[in-house]
Amino acid sequence: MTHSDSRTRVKICGLTTAADRDLAVTAGADAVGFISGVSVDTPREISAETAATLVETTPPFVSTVLVTMPDDVSDALERIDRVGPDAVQVHGLSPSAVAALAGETDAAVLAAVTAANSPDYESVADALVVDSLDDDGAGGTGETHDWERARDRVEALDSPVVLAGGLTPDNVGAAIETVAPYGVDVASGVERSSGHKDPAAVRSFLGRAGTRTDRPEPTDPTP
Numbered sequence: 001m002t003h004s005d006s007r008t009r010v011k012i013c014g015l016t017t018a019a020d021r022d023l024a025v026t027a028g029a030d031a032v033g034f035i036s037g038v039s040v041d042t043p044r045e046i047s048a049e050t051a052a053t054l055v056e057t058t059p060p061f062v063s064t065v066l067v068t069m070p071d072d073v074s075d076a077l078e079r080i081d082r083v084g085p086d087a088v089q090v091h092g093l094s095p096s097a098v099a100a101l102a103g104e105t106d107a108a109v110l111a112a113v114t115a116a117n118s119p120d121y122e123s124v125a126d127a128l129v130v131d132s133l134d135d136d137g138a139g140g141t142g143e144t145h146d147w148e149r150a151r152d153r154v155e156a157l158d159s160p161v162v163l164a165g166g167l168t169p170d171n172v173g174a175a176i177e178t179v180a181p182y183g184v185d186v187a188s189g190v191e192r193s194s195g196h197k198d199p200a201a202v203r204s205f206l207g208r209a210g211t212r213t214d215r216p217e218p219t220d221p222t223p
């Protein structure tokens, strides 16, 4: 299902600090992603405790996403319970495990997939993140994949498709035009150094994705 007639949602992923989360929120992100419990070495991984704090302090109307690589369904449920996100993005679970997880959690379940295996996950996840996954099933590769093929998937699948993998401020406009995804997702493409976001790049990415809103800086709600 194409979404070229509506606004493209943006998830800024791999946020490691409150300052970077606030940067993404202020710049107009629809969703903020926190990576915790992954079996690969990444500068974007944070502890479950830090992820829970960042989720808890994210303002209303911005979706929080736990990005994780669980061993199985019960492991995924434990992680969701510890962090408390609106959505969980799972890497490396089989379609049947994703279906079981979706049946047992109130969090929206996003499956990280490739264009090739995306049809296997369509009926079991709330949305598909079509990414350039490495051999371990991890994201954050900074590599693009075949956008024409991704476009075919967007047209063939009923589930919302989020395009990820190697997106940057320079290519996100063309990516949206080519693929017409429900949303786009970026991690390494808006960093100034590993694990730390570049404010200008985050704003530019959101602007070119057509979603920048220039929200005011969050204020401390405590008197």
Ligand SMILES: O=C(O)c1ccccc1NCC(=O)[C@H](O)[C@H](O)COP(=O)(O)O
Pocket: 013, 014, 033, 035, 038, 040, 042, 043, 044, 067, 069, 089, 091, 131, 137, 138, 139, 140, 141, 142, 143, 164, 165, 166, 167, 185, 186, 187, 188, 189
């Ligand atoms: O970003 C990581 O390091 C990562 C590691 C393990 C699992 C998932 C990971 N990222 C997931 C994401 O949602 C990223 O935004 C997505 O893969 C795009 O990454 P990039 O190509 O760096 O923009």
